[in-house]
Amino acid sequence: MNRWLMKLSLALVALGFVSGAQAVEIQHWTTDEGARVYFYPAHSIPMLDVRVVFDAGSARDKRSGTAAMTQGLLDMGAGEWDANAIAEQLESVGAQLGGSVGRDSAALSLRSLTDESRLDAALTVFTKVLSQPTFPQADFEREQARLIQALRQQKQQPGAQVGKAYYRALYGDHPYAAPSSGDEESVSLIRRVHLFHFHKRYYVANNAVIALVGDVDRARAEAVAARISSQLREGEAAPELPEVVAPSASQQRIEMDTQQSHILMGLPAVRRGGPDYYALYVGNHIFGGSGFAARLMQRIREDRGLAYSVYSRLSPMSELGPFTMGMQTRNEQREEAIDLLRSNLREFIQEGPTEEELQKSLDNIIGSEALRTDKNAELVRYLAMIGFYELPLDYLDTFSDKVREVSRDDVKAAWQRHIDPDNLVQVVVGASVEAAPEKAPTSEAPQ
Structure with a gap:
């Protein structure tokens, strides 16, 4: 069984979507700022998982690698906090941050206990990281150098090379053609200001989906979603991507x-x-x-x-x-x-x-x-x-x-x-x- 199927099957069961089981409705609403919210109450453990997804994947890059660097540096500094302060505050309440980026989307996730004081502290950090990243210059330069070095090493890896060439051949001039991590040339051209511009355009409420699963009721879920959404600029949804033109053999x-x-x-x-x-x-x-x-x-x-x-x-x-x-x-x-x-x-x-x-x-x-x-x-x-x-x-x-x-x-x-x-x-x-x-x-x- 492939890994995606295994995970989906696990999810079906955990949500109660099994043969003979009573279906459980996923609850959905939209915040005042325009973020779409999806909520499922799960009371087995006193935890809340939050995932905010933006139409901000590498298909939106002007310089290939910008989306990846933007997402990857979110927790390196936010507001008045540096990376150490962010990590210490999360650790003090037992919360965890995570994230990912692909061609279609970028995401930031939070896992926290639902104890009121702990969840409040975790959400304070989460919303600031999401809405007020500072992309410190030293961290930017270090990540850029690390990424360029990794891309150089990939030139000696046949698996990496075949994947990149395959997507270029499949998609030609379409935004899907470029790798999410970029290439040496494009990454070397990225500047810190480009991350600010990318974040300002795409990390906005009208371009966001907020998913919540955990030990909270609807009223509390609405409060959490509103708190996250209200810290984001309203902005506009990303435009539709161009249609894919089938390549020739x-x-x-x-x-x-x-x-x-x-x-x-x-x-x-x-x-x-x-x-x-x-x-x-x-x-x-x-x-x-x-x-x-x-x-x-x-x-x-x-x-x-x-x-x-x-x-x-x-x-x-x-x-x-x-x-x-x-x-x-x-x-x-x-x-x-x-x-x-x-x-x-x-x-x-x-x-x-x-x-x-x-x-x-x-x-x-x-x-x-x-x-x-x-x-x-x-x-x-x-x-x-x-x-x-x-x-x-x-x-x-x-x-x-x-x-x-x-x-x-x-x-x-x-x-x-x-x-x-x-x-x-x-x-x-x-x-x-x-x-x-x-x-x-x-x-x-x-x-």
């Missing part, structure tokens, strides 16, 4: 002295919340998204021994995210493995899964709901995802039913609509394969 190989080739191939195929998502998802689970149970793993690794790692994945985003096949194989068997990967995709698109494959996949996905967790920190991520991508409030509640309804014909039709095997982008990082030298003729008579 292409093949690229990057020379690198490695024993194994790293291979990625695919195309833009799936938007978060798209009508064919469930059929694409179930199909991917069967084809290459379920580890050793997947068709690709069985046919290419287990049956033929042509790859150490082979998989497929769907990466839905605000605009078309990629369907990707990935593989690592020895350089000398690279072409054979690529041909087999392509032929398996073509067969799957033409014929769809077998009934046995479908039933095993559905049983695996739906049966995983028997898992249990109390990890509110995971649940708040799902609420934030629902809010950010404006998915139905019953998304988690209906997930299993939607999966259960998928048929072989649904999978086949969806894959034929969205995945064209003749229009794949392919990127390979690996060493050239020299032709084996011919043996010199011998004058000895055969024995």
